[in-house]
Amino acid sequence: MLSLTAEDIQAILLSLKVALTATLLALPLGFATAWLMVFRSFRGKVLLEVLVNLPLTLPPVVIGYFLLLLLGKNGWAGRFLDAWGIHFIFTWKAAVIASATVGFPLLVRSVRLGMESIDRQLIETSRSLGARWFDTLITVVLPLSIRGILAGSSLMFARSLGEFGATIIVAGNIPGITQTIPLAIYDYASSPSSTMMALSLCLVAVVISVLVLFVHEVLSRNIEKQEAA
Amino acid sequence: MRLQIDVAKTQGHFTLQAAAAVEGQRTGIFGQSGCGKSTLVHLISGLLQPDRGEIAIDGLTLFSSEKKISLPPEQRRIAIVFQQAMLFPHLGVKANLLYGYKRCSKANRRIDPQAIIDVLQLEPLLSRGVNRLSGGEKQRVALGRSVLSNPRLLLMDEPLSALDDTLRFQIIPYLKSVSAEFGIPYLFISHSVLEMQLMTDRILVMKEGKIIEETSPDQLARNRMATSQTGYLNLLHLEEPSVENGLYSYPWGSGRLLVSDGQEGKTSLFELSSRDIILFKQHPKAISARNLLACTVTELFRSDGRLGVVLSSCGKKLIAEIVRSAAEELDITEGSTIFAAIKASSFRRLD
Numbered sequence: 001m002l003s004l005t006a007e008d009i010q011a012i013l014l015s016l017k018v019a020l021t022a023t024l025l026a027l028p029l030g031f032a033t034a035w036l037m038v039f040r041s042f043r044g045k046v047l048l049e050v051l052v053n054l055p056l057t058l059p060p061v062v063i064g065y066f067l068l069l070l071l072g073k074n075g076w077a078g079r080f081l082d083a084w085g086i087h088f089i090f091t092w093k094a095a096v097i098a099s100a101t102v103g104f105p106l107l108v109r110s111v112r113l114g115m116e117s118i119d120r121q122l123i124e125t126s127r128s129l130g131a132r133w134f135d136t137l138i139t140v141v142l143p144l145s146i147r148g149i150l151a152g153s154s155l156m157f158a159r160s161l162g163e164f165g166a167t168i169i170v171a172g173n174i175p176g177i178t179q180t181i182p183l184a185i186y187d188y189a190s191s192p193s194s195t196m197m198a199l200s201l202c203l204v205a206v207v208i209s210v211l212v213l214f215v216h217e218v219l220s221r222n223i224e225k226q227e228a229a
Numbered sequence: 230m231r232l233q234i235d236v237a238k239t240q241g242h243f244t245l246q247a248a249a250a251v252e253g254q255r256t257g258i259f260g261q262s263g264c265g266k267s268t269l270v271h272l273i274s275g276l277l278q279p280d281r282g283e284i285a286i287d288g289l290t291l292f293s294s295e296k297k298i299s300l301p302p303e304q305r306r307i308a309i310v311f312q313q314a315m316l317f318p319h320l321g322v323k324a325n326l327l328y329g330y331k332r333c334s335k336a337n338r339r340i341d342p343q344a345i346i347d348v349l350q351l352e353p354l355l356s357r358g359v360n361r362l363s364g365g366e367k368q369r370v371a372l373g374r375s376v377l378s379n380p381r382l383l384l385m386d387e388p389l390s391a392l393d394d395t396l397r398f399q400i401i402p403y404l405k406s407v408s409a410e411f412g413i414p415y416l417f418i419s420h421s422v423l424e425m426q427l428m429t430d431r432i433l434v435m436k437e438g439k440i441i442e443e444t445s446p447d448q449l450a451r452n453r454m455a456t457s458q459t460g461y462l463n464l465l466h467l468e469e470p471s472v473e474n475g476l477y478s479y480p481w482g483s484g485r486l487l488v489s490d491g492q493e494g495k496t497s498l499f500e501l502s503s504r505d506i507i508l509f510k511q512h513p514k515a516i517s518a519r520n521l522l523a524c525t526v527t528e529l530f531r532s533d534g535r536l537g538v539v540l541s542s543c544g545k546k547l548i549a550e551i552v553r554s555a556a557e558e559l560d561i562t563e564g565s566t567i568f569a570a571i572k573a574s575s576f577r578r579l580d
Contacts, residue, residue: 128276
């Protein structure tokens with residue numbers, strides 16, 4: 001009953017690749033941003049907060065359009081990258097950037113929640129025992145916010161799998177090159193004869209989502225067990 | 230250890246302005262909560278920057294706004310023991326213990342981990358997870374961890390406040406022995422006069438963000454006799470009791486004391502409130518209290534409308550507390566002889 005064409009399989013693999021790359025790329029930046037927001041006080045903190053959360057409230061299409069303006073041939077960053085021979089627009093890398101931008105606030109929020117639950121005195125203890133701030137970051141803050149990082153990564157990965165609006169604008173909908181699962185379903189949905197094909201891909205999307213949630217659940221249980229030991 | 234401090238720090242509506250120079254291995258910082266003790270701990274350890282001023286330990290400048298010096302906390306080698314043990318929950322007992330030791334340069338490693346494990350009796354805890362330890366065990370591990378970082382100073386920020394009474398007096402000997410055995414000076418921060426008496430030699434008293442006086446533990450206890458809920462607490466180390474009629478009879482100076490709550494074969498620490506000593510001008514022929522001591526009054530002192538009577542008996546010293554009118558009726562002056570009655574149940578065993 002499940003009928004997948006070669007293009008469908010390409011779309012599935014591309015979706016996974018884009019979601020994974022976007023999550024891995026956003027992780028260090030998200031961790032750093034969350035750390036800044038939780039542990040540092042500086043001018044313009046509110047501004048950073050608004051900026052980080054903006055993709056959560058903006059329509060993805062708007063984000064896609066801004067990214068297009070930014071990364072396009074005549075865009076501010078696009079011109080700079082062009083000089084180095086790097087082109088993003090209408091490649092799978094553009095899909096990664098679109099997914100990373102849209103999912104970033106979800107990641108930061110989760111990591112932040114994890115960091116906020118760390119007792120400040122644990123950090124102070126670490127410093128007073130001779131650890132530099134970076135040492136403390138790696139040996140205390142990172143392991144103690146691991147649950148938030150895990151939750152954030154799962155959320156971001158799942159959100160990236162579903163990314164549509166921003167992706168279609170910056171990466172287009174080119175089968176085999178930039179067509180991810182949602183874009184493929186969109187194509188199928190516009191022709192009445194392809195209902196089965198669309199349903200098959202929908203089923204795949206459901207399976208992947210369930211798997212992501214399942215892995216997240218298992219990992220966080222493991223962490224919980226370790227902490228109780 | 231010689232600590233020189235002269236700092237100012239404003240946080241919101243609270244301003245700390247502390248200046249003092251103290252010397253000694255066992256220094257106390259006493260004050261009610263909110264007086265700025267913890268802020269001072271943060272300033273000394275480098276976790277917080279003073280707005281201006283200078284902090285130096287044994288001639289080494291840790292902070293100076295004038296000379297633009299501010300050592301980061303990891304270079305100050307000042308370890309903190311907080312009220313809560315603050316063990317790293319993601320690490321085991323052993324990794325917690327060695328956290329500071331591993332980060333201490335080889336040249337500064339004077340203390341051997343095994344020695345601390347022995348003194349604090351941590352061996353049976355080493356293989357356990359930190360979440361499986363009791364409150365007292367956690368605090369012992371935290372203490373060991375701090376000492377193993379080979380600090381030049383230990384800051385104990387209300388380390389006993391989260392423990393119940395029994396545990397508190399079980400931990401005190403550990404705190405003392407660790408500092409004495411390994412020669413680490415400490416600053417002991419607390420709002421308990423009794424803890425000050427047990428743990429310190431000199432005390433800085435803080436109030437509303439200022440250090441208002443430098444005093445001795447005994448003087449502190451005397452000053453607070455009238456206002457404290459428990460009066461002045463006489464501390465008695467008693468040992469080798471014999472049992473008489475269901476009471477424990479302890480040698481005390483040239484005499485003996487009868488105590489209800491003793492412990493055979495052990496040295497025990499007892500507290501006796503100044504308010505539990507009843508004074509008689511003449512020998513009462515028969516009383517229910519089991520201890521009747523012939524005393525000489527060696528000193529009288531005032532404490533907020535009450536009178537402290539320093540008694541000498543059997544070559545030992547006790548402080549009793551009476552109101553002014555009682556003093557007149559008893560006709561107490563320095564040098565007068567008097568009888569003191571103490572119930573056997575008034576001695577409270579601390580450990």
